[in-house]
Amino acid sequence: MFVHTVFFWLNHPDNSEDRQALRDGLETLKSIDVASATYVGAPADTRRPVIDHTYDWSLTLIFTDKAAHDVYQEHPTHLKFVENCARYWQRVQVYDAVE
Amino acid sequence: MFVHTVFFWLNHPDNSEDRQALRDGLETLKSIDVASATYVGAPADTRRPVIDHTYDWSLTLIFTDKAAHDVYQEHPTHLKFVENCARYWQRVQVYDAVE
Numbered sequence: 001m002f003v004h005t006v007f008f009w010l011n012h013p014d015n016s017e018d019r020q021a022l023r024d025g026l027e028t029l030k031s032i033d034v035a036s037a038t039y040v041g042a043p044a045d046t047r048r049p050v051i052d053h054t055y056d057w058s059l060t061l062i063f064t065d066k067a068a069h070d071v072y073q074e075h076p077t078h079l080k081f082v083e084n085c086a087r088y089w090q091r092v093q094v095y096d097a098v099e
Numbered sequence: 100m101f102v103h104t105v106f107f108w109l110n111h112p113d114n115s116e117d118r119q120a121l122r123d124g125l126e127t128l129k130s131i132d133v134a135s136a137t138y139v140g141a142p143a144d145t146r147r148p149v150i151d152h153t154y155d156w157s158l159t160l161i162f163t164d165k166a167a168h169d170v171y172q173e174h175p176t177h178l179k180f181v182e183n184c185a186r187y188w189q190r191v192q193v194y195d196a197v198e
Binding site: 001002003005007037039040041042043044045046048050051052053055058060062066069083092093095096097098099 | 101102104105106136138139141142143144145147149150151152154157159161165168178191192193194195196197198
């Protein structure tokens with residue numbers, strides 16, 4: 001399996017329209033069926049020193065393998081998401097892991 | 100859903116026995132059936148400035164809700180993992196996300 005995890009920090013975290021627009025954009029990624037599972041989330045209310053809860057939205061995609069991940073990266077819906085939504089984030093942090 | 104993601108950095112990344120011991124410990128977590136899915140991984144060979152590939156092992160757990168996550172945190176197999184394996188890591192980074 002290949003787990004692609006992304007955390008997003010908004011440019012304007014106090015702007016609820018930006019926040020919703022990025023969330024809406026992330027939701028469009030769920031239609032990309034090359035992923036086995038797609039999770040869009042917000043920070044939980046868990047608090048420990050080792051937990052980073054400063055991000056605004058998270059995205060976790062499960063793929064059967066790296067080839068499927070590579071298809072996702074070039075998928076038109078993903079490219080459109082980046083084109084439409086990159087303006088909303090100041091920072092993204094990505095982790096890719098293979099089993 | 101509740102996604103619990105953890106990245107581990109080894110105390111001694113050049114020590115292959117430590118590396119394997121932590122991996123073996125992480126594998127024991129797959130027996131905890133309160134999680135809907137459990138992924139243990141290593142950094143993929145993807146390389147972009149936004150990708151952090153410096154960690155040694157990753158753990159992604161999918162739960163139906165925070166209550167299931169809370170059961171996991173106190174599960175004997177998880178507590179035994181922490182007791183046996185905390186010596187191997189110098190740093191853990193946790194992200195908890197709710198859908």
